[in-house]
Amino acid sequence: MTAADTPPIDRYAFLSDCRTAALIGPDGAVEWLCTPRFDGPAVFNRILDRRVGGAWELEIEGAPEPSQSYVDTTLVLESRWSCPSGTAVCHDFLAARSPDEGDERGIIPTGVLVRRVQCEKGRVQVRTRVKATPDHARRDAHWTRSDAGFTEHHAGLSLSGTPLSLHGEDLFGSWALTEGETTTLLLGYEGPPVPSDPEVAERMLQETLAAWRDWSSRYVYDGFAAEEVRRSAVVLRGLMHSESGALIAAPTTSLPEWPGGERNWDYRYAWHRDAALVVLVLMRLGHSEEAGRYLRFLLENCLLSDGRLEPMLTLDGGTRVAEEPLPHLSGYANSRPVRIGNEAFEQHQLDVYGQVLDAALAFQQATGGLTDGELGEVFQIVETARGLWREPDDGIWEVRNRPRHWTSSKLYAWVCLDRGIRLAGLTGASSHLPLDDWRSDREAMRTEILSVGYDEERGAFVQSYGDTALDASLLRLSLLDFLEGDDPRVVSTLQRIDEELGTDGLLVHRYDPGATGDGLGGVEGGFLLCAFDMVSALVLAGRVGEALRRFEGLCRCGGGLGLFAEEMSAGGVMLGNHPQAFTHLALIEAAMNLDAAGGGEALHAWARDAGGSAGAGSGGGGSGGGDRS
Numbered sequence: 184m185t186a187a188d189t190p191p192i193d194r195y196a197f198l199s200d201c202r203t204a205a206l207i208g209p210d211g212a213v214e215w216l217c218t219p220r221f222d223g224p225a226v227f228n229r230i231l232d233r234r235v236g237g238a239w240e241l242e243i244e245g246a247p248e249p250s251q252s253y254v255d256t257t258l259v260l261e262s263r264w265s266c267p268s269g270t271a272v273c274h275d276f277l278a279a280r281s282p283d284e285g286d287e288r289g290i291i292p293t294g295v296l297v298r299r300v301q302c303e304k305g306r307v308q309v310r311t312r313v314k315a316t317p318d319h320a321r322r323d324a325h326w327t328r329s330d331a332g333f334t335e336h337h338a339g340l341s342l343s344g345t346p347l348s349l350h351g352e353d354l355f356g357s358w359a360l361t362e363g364e365t366t367t368l369l370l371g372y373e374g375p376p377v378p379s380d381p382e383v384a385e386r387m388l389q390e391t392l393a394a395w396r397d398w399s400s401r402y403v404y405d406g407f408a409a410e411e412v413r414r415s416a417v418v419l420r421g422l423m424h425s426e427s428g429a430l431i432a433a434p435t436t437s438l439p440e441w442p443g444g445e446r447n448w449d450y451r452y453a454w455h456r457d458a459a460l461v462v463l464v465l466m467r468l469g470h471s472e473e474a475g476r477y478l479r480f481l482l483e484n485c486l487l488s489d490g491r492l493e494p495m496l497t498l499d500g501g502t503r504v505a506e507e508p509l510p511h512l513s514g515y516a517n518s519r520p521v522r523i524g525n526e527a528f529e530q531h532q533l534d535v536y537g538q539v540l541d542a543a544l545a546f547q548q549a550t551g552g553l554t555d556g557e558l559g560e561v562f563q564i565v566e567t568a569r570g571l572w573r574e575p576d577d578g579i580w581e582v583r584n585r586p587r588h589w590t591s592s593k594l595y596a597w598v599c600l601d602r603g604i605r606l607a608g609l610t611g612a613s614s615h616l617p618l619d620d621w622r623s624d625r626e627a628m629r630t631e632i633l634s635v636g637y638d639e640e641r642g643a644f645v646q647s648y649g650d651t652a653l654d655a656s657l658l659r660l661s662l663l664d665f666l667e668g669d670d671p672r673v674v675s676t677l678q679r680i681d682e683e684l685g686t687d688g689l690l691v692h693r694y695d696p697g698a699t700g701d702g703l704g705g706v707e708g709g710f711l712l713c714a715f716d717m718v719s720a721l722v723l724a725g726r727v728g729e730a731l732r733r734f735e736g737l738c739r740c741g742g743g744l745g746l747f748a749e750e751m752s753a754g755g756v757m758l759g760n761h762p763q764a765f766t767h768l769a770l771i772e773a774a775m776n777l778d779a780a781g782g783g784e785a786l787h788a789w790a791r792d793a794g795g796s797a798g799a800g801s802g803g804g805g806s807g808g809g810d811r812s
Contacts (some may be wrong), residue, residue: 188233189516192438193742193757194250194262195230199421200292200391202276203372204434206761207228207275209248211262213239216296218338218372221424221431222451222498224318226338231437231521232512237316237324239300239370243271244308252743256402256413257395258421259388269305271360273298280390281397288425289473290394294373297391299384302360309366313347313354315340319509319523324352331376341376343386344368367612403469408669411738414745415767419461422764424498428476429453430461431498433760435748439518440707440750440759447518449525450749450760452504453496455481456534456579459541460768463786466549467775478546481539482557485564491571492539492564494532494581495525500623503528529575529588536568537595540602541663545790547609558610565603566617569624572596578647579656580693581583588648588709590636591656593628598663600625631682632665637672641680644672652698653680655691655713661723662772662784668723677720684713686753689736691717708750708758711737715769719776719784727780734773 194209203223206215214229214236231237245250246266254261259276278293300309315324317337326333331366332343333354345366347356358366367384369377377383398420423430436449458481465474484500487490493502506524514521543561547553553561575586579595600621607613638645646654657676661668674725684692690709697704714737721730740755741747747766749759772786779785 184681186392187409191756192759192761193516193740193744193746194746195324195746195761196253196275196580196744197258197418197421197434197746197762198260198275198277198296199258199434200279200294201288201290201421201425202292202294203277203424204421205275205296206435207251207260207262208238209251211241211249211264211273213296214274215435216372217434217451218340218500219294221434221803222504224338224447225320226317226335226340227313228316228512229314230435231509231515232320235316235320235512237314239298239314239789240310241300241684242310242311244310246271246307249273253414253417254392255396256399256417257392258417259395264301264307266307269307269362270303271300271307271309272303273300275299276388278387278391279394281394287476289471290398290420290425290785292425293387293390294371295387296370297367297384297387298370298514299365299367299388300360301365302362304362306359306361308357308359311347311354311356311368313342313370314352320512321509326352329376331578332379334376338608339372341371342368342786343371343377343379354638377393390485402468404775406775407779408697408734408738408774411741411745412468412771412774413749415770416464416470418448418762419464420470420473422762423473423477427500428473428497429478429496429498429717430457430477430764432457432596432765434764435760436523437518437521438515438748438758438760441465441518441705442516442758443518444705444707445518445520446705446707447514447520447522448525448527448760449504449506450763452525452528453480453498454535455470455485455492455496456532456538457764457768458535458538459545460772460786461764462542463545464768464771465791466546467786468771470583471550474546475550475552479541479557481542482560485539485560491531491550492535492567493528494535495529497530526583527581531571532579532581533568533571533574533576533589536564536571536581536603537598537663539564539779540599540606544602544606544609545787547606548790549793553610558606558612560601561606561610562616565599565621568596568599568622572624572628579690580654580701582701584700589654590632590644590647591654591659593632593636594657594660594663594665597625597628597632597665600628601664629665633672641679642675644676646694646699652695653683654694654699655680655684655716656693658691658713658716660720664784664787668720668784669725673720677717677724681717685717687733688734690714690751690753692777708756710750711747711763711766712749712769714751715766715773719769720774722773722776722780723784727777730773730780731777734777738770 229238
């Protein structure tokens with residue numbers, strides 16, 4: 184197989200039961216599934232190697248690729264095939280149910296991947312092949328027949344339903360359906376084998392639809408781009424682990440940031456830098472329970488290792504996963520290496536201190552829900568950041584060659600102190616905290632950023648101190664309330680970034696790899712988070728028309744399923760891990776800033792104004808400047 188045989192990343196549908204996820208290709212094959220949770224070993228991984236990797240194929244004889252769509256506000260995928268003899272529809276889903284009373288998990292996984300095919304018209308011939316490749320294709324499948332169907336012993340899988348036959352290491356099936364007939368296959372990935380009774384599959388379908396619809400019914404936003412925001416919200420919920428409340432960056436590993444390149448990383452973990460947007464977005468959409476569970480997961484596991492905050496966590500709160508190459512896999516579109524684990528666990532990233540404090544302040548403003556113990560943890564993070572902010576770090580983009588004084592890191596250190604000071608005033612905790620010292624350091628940070636981080640000759644805030652390279656992370660200067668959106672220094676920075684890092688007035692690259700010297704080299708796609716950040720920053724700069732044009736152009740690139748990966752090429756090809764939480768978070772933020780255009784930054788302003796009313800409007804503008812006591 185060549186790279187040309189690999190389906191585009193944005194053609195893959197996303198399934199989730201909030202414990203694990205599956206990706207289904209445009210031909211109806213399940214090409215990615217990890218068990219027993221998001222960061223477990225893959226049992227289907229053809230997306231990473233079209234020869235070695237496993238997949239669960241499903242096709243209708245004589246039919247081209249199916250049309251695919253989600254059933255309303257759910258992650259139940261509906262695929263429809265048409266051939267000369269008839270029409271068939273398949274419902275694919277990771278089974279879930281609504282919680283019992285008092286169960287705060289929101290969506291309860293059942294541990295079963297269901298494929299339910301029905302002939303709607305005429306007669307169709309259905310064929311399937313199950314090629315499992317346990318442990319990231321480092322083991323051969325070992326199926327044995329059981330009373331319920333088949334059991335695979337390495338990965339603990341069970342397959343029941345329409346009878347299949349075993350040939351070598353794969354399972355095969357072929358059967359005819361006439362109008363009104365249905366066949367179902369159930370792949371259990373945890374627990375005992377599932378009975379193959381058709382009524383069980385129908386019940387699972389209805390329970391799964393109900394679970395997602397119940398969750399979506401709490402959605403309260405009806406402003407600009409409400410449908411795009413709603414779909415992004417469902418994607419985000421699908422990336423949240425129901426057991427712990429963690430949100431993973433993406434459900435995949437090693438989908439490349441450029442075809443054939445080596446920027447291939449494992450994103451199946453929880454990054455602290457998602458914290459503020461996750462909490463703000465979930466609360467604004469009416470999902471304050473999930474926001475609270477996520478923040479508490481974060482705070483319970485924000486362990487200061489060697490006096491520093493870890494940048495990321497596993498789904499159960501761990502802080503170490505070794506990075507490991509899988510040389511036997513050729514990679515998506517022949518992009519090597521394929522990696523599992525992530526070396527970023529070992530880095531020091533100063534920005535995460537500000538992200539956690541920004542999230543904590545917003546949550547407290549909107550709900551008043553932080554306990555004294557949680558506040559103590561948060562204030563300790565502020566004090567730790569105060570002792571570290573003058574040191575170099577590895578930066579928001581996790582550059583791997585050398586620590587630097589990144590301007591965005593100093594910006595988030597300022598955010599940490601600023602939010603800590605405001606949180607202390609909001610909660611009445613001022614009396615036992617060194618607030619005078621905090622205010623002094625906050626002002627010193629601000630002075631340094633404005634004097635050293637801004638290059639008068641370039642007319643822009645620069646990537647790191649003493650350098651002239653640009654960095655799109657600084658599009659957030661006004662979104663974080665450091666400067667007003669129409670401040671000349673902000674406006675000129677937007678202009679320079681668009682000129683030097685932008686593409687076709689739509690995409691925005693994170694930075695220039697050559698000018699940055701990030702230790703990797705090569706090229707990468709435009710970073711979709713930064714493209715949506717540009718939309719938000721333009722709104723705050725008063726350039727609403729341009730922001731709207733960009734937003735609409737980006738949304739048109741999401742394809743029929745409304746899913747966004749991490750990056751995109753100038754030709755509209757999605758790149759990087761998929762779907763990407765950060766991209767969908769930034770899309771929602773941009774939509775809400777457009778909705779509140781003329782009233783200032785939307786999400787932080789909403790949190791300040793909400794006062795515990797999760798259904799409140801977008802709120803007014805921020806005061807800017809950052810000099811509040």
